[in-house]
Amino acid sequence: MKVGVITFPGTLDDVDAARAVKYAGGEAVSLWHADHDLKGVDAVIVPGGFSYGDYLRCGAIARFAPVMQEVVEAANKGMPVLGICNGFQILCEAHLLPGALIRNHKLHFVCRDQWLKVENNETAWTTRYDQGAEILVPLKSGEGGYQADAETLKQLEGEGRVVFRYVGDNPNGSRNGIAGITSANGRVVGLMPHPEHAIDALTGPTDDGLGMFLSLLDAVVSA
């Protein structure tokens, strides 16, 4: 199984994302922002960082990168896509996921280990978790406040498309404590916290994040 990991100018977490794919038993394939080619991958991860320096808005410029045109097209055909942190912002800007992310409500950059509740274990990226499980993964972002209009929120909640919710204090003012959401078909997932930094207790707070990458393996193999 090949999983593409995109690198934009300013991306930081591509190496950890690729490492997580390898830990799960997959083959990580580097994708470059200027490429028009997905190199035959079965899934794509849009990792965290500060693509194009976060100028204009987080993810606003990355959305127009040549490789993202290919990702949008492939996602619309059902290819699994995971956006983490800046990747989540990019997927929202690319309209693969609804809503937008704004500056944290207290303006501070938040960097801490964060408990999340798994609200939907039926997406391509979450089947390895028990419904309602709580996992601990790092959160590190300055613009993680999830916003959507009332109608969109109602739709997300009503269709079970909230994938992860913050446990305890809301770290960034996200509406309904939303940490991650999925597309209508459950193939595209975006979340602000970083599962790829929690795949081995030696280097992260837990290995709770590995489940997302193992879930993908299951989803692709069974497809």
Added chain:
Amino acid sequence: MARVVVDVMPKPEILDPQGQAVANALPRLGFDGVTTVRQGKHFELEVADDVDDATLAKIAETFLANPVIEDWVVRRVDA
């Protein structure tokens, strides 16, 4: 060449923590009476004369502003 200004503001219902921080700082600096501050972005574009209004509107809507969270106004100004 024509000069075009695009002003982008957070929608009224969207929390604007930056504007709030500015508003909260004003009394500390001795400026009373300001009840609300909203912070946005101001773009100044120099464009060729043959760029039409529809193109400018598209630039604003698809790139300079995010319609999910922001409102925007496009206007041509005298250079």
